[in-house]
Amino acid sequence: MSLQTTLVAYEALDSATVNGQSIVKMFAPFSEFNVTVKVTTVNNEPPEDPTKTVDFVSILIPGTKGKSIGGTARTLGVIGRNGAIGARPVRIGMVSDADGPIGAIATALKLAHMKRAGDHLPGDVIVTTHIATNVSMSFNDGVAFMGMPVSSETMNTYEVSDAMDAILSIDASKGNSIIKQRGFALTPTAMQGHILRMSPDLVKVMESTTGRAAVTLPISQQDITPYDNGLYHFNSIMQPHIATEAPVVGVAVTAQSVVGGSDSSANHEVDIAEVVRFCVEVAKRFTVASTDQPCEFYNAAEWSKIRGMYPDLSVFQTSGGVAGGRV
Template identity: 30%
Template sequence: MLKSLLEAIDILESKDPLSKIREKVKGIKYEEKNFGEVTYLKAYYGNGGKKRVEILGRLGAIQMKDSKGLVSDADGAIVSLALILELINLKDKGITFDVDVSVVTNISLNAKLIPHKPFNFMIPLIDFNDALKEEVDPNADLILSIDSTKGNRLAKYDDFAITHVIKDGYILKLEDEVIDIYNRVTGHEVYMVPLTTGDLLPLDFNVYHISTLISPWLYTDSPVIGLATVSKQVVPGYVTGVLNMEMLEHTSRFCLEILKYVEKEGKIYNEEELKEIEEKLGKSNLIRVKRGST
């Protein structure tokens, strides 16, 4: 995984990353969509697997205008690109997965800054909801949403942190086996992102969001797990020189191990718990704020 990670960073730091990516993904289904300065890339692995998992790299941009090098916000693009490169590398070695994978991220050299404390959010140079529509794979059975979340005062760890499952407006506990994967990959106890109700609301609600990590749930009926690249320091998304290689490798490897787990029909959350909640309380009121569904 480390080799693929280093290759992803090398590609994204180049003057023309898209041409290099196109060369690397020959042989698998791949498409690009341009929205002005924003280019979304979508790479697809597999053909008729048991399940479909989306690896979604969320970010405003990999670089900022006049910056030199990858910014902190680029983590989602780095991890998602590293994952597809690793899948291609394993396929070349004869190692394949009976699970379909869609990898989605954007490759942009500038982003919008919107008000947020302690530092402004970076979002793509298109309408935020349009970005989410483009990012969410409607055919995915599970979405792993990866987003740099260093500009906050709550999730302050020295490795990536994870959310519980977001499904149908409820926050549901991760299955213990998923936490076990996290423990094995990182070598330490699980680091959780402390979510509030505000985090599940659209960004146009004037409430605190730790990041836009789990916003994709607004456009899918499938479960979403947030993977937040964080730091002990409060770091703006638009600064350079803060890539944490160990954290990025752990995040990438966690995604790969989740694919193996899903291939073996492992459960992400307890479906009976959601059924119990809905039978006793009804559908979540947060369903009303959804902007789209499968």
């Protein structure tokens, strides 16, 4: 069940010494089913301590007709966005910002368990995140957030793959006064500089997996622009949009109170397990691409009309100005 894999991921990440190799060991029992984990270690970038490192993790759960084996089935990307899972030595233990990595890794673990149990998806699922345990804190509207070990652009380099046909971006989104409920919320679809309508299919999946009415998170045009362009951003949940032409939907882990990203003892296992259950169900339906249970991130016919009626908005995936293509 999703709660069990969530607890496993939670306990693995709740450590001062966890790194990418810890995740490799977690998935070693599934190697005979061709589940693979790739770890890339890079140095932190200023203003963080460049003598310290961050591990980027990419987990592939291959499908029976997936691109990884030369097939044509669609690939779902699941990204665990975060600044860091720890703010040591200022904070002891795991911080709220770890929701993204916990949810992403738990989703991969559940899919690996399913594969071992004989439930194979036709398409690949690629799960990516990064692990940093001692990053500084920053502030957004007076709320303590986690800093970032490297730039958002560097994160996208290692966490966004051209093979992803659609992306779910999981991110702790509790340090705000916009959405006040325990659980998670979905954003509208962002694609190639456009903010599209909420996906009706994803709303249905959310309602069926949670047993409650869907909850949505409003995003602005600024949210789908690069993180370092000086504009206001709700948080980094939509940053994968910058690096891909594929549709991106944010899966925001939310709370009733304002919880800073660097607050410790603030990861709610049951809420994250709901995210995992949602992501797993999306993976099932999206990679199958069935007309019986459609799971589309956007309406292709309407997208074609938009592109025919309005100019290219991919400039919003850049930093803007003349260098970004504006005149």
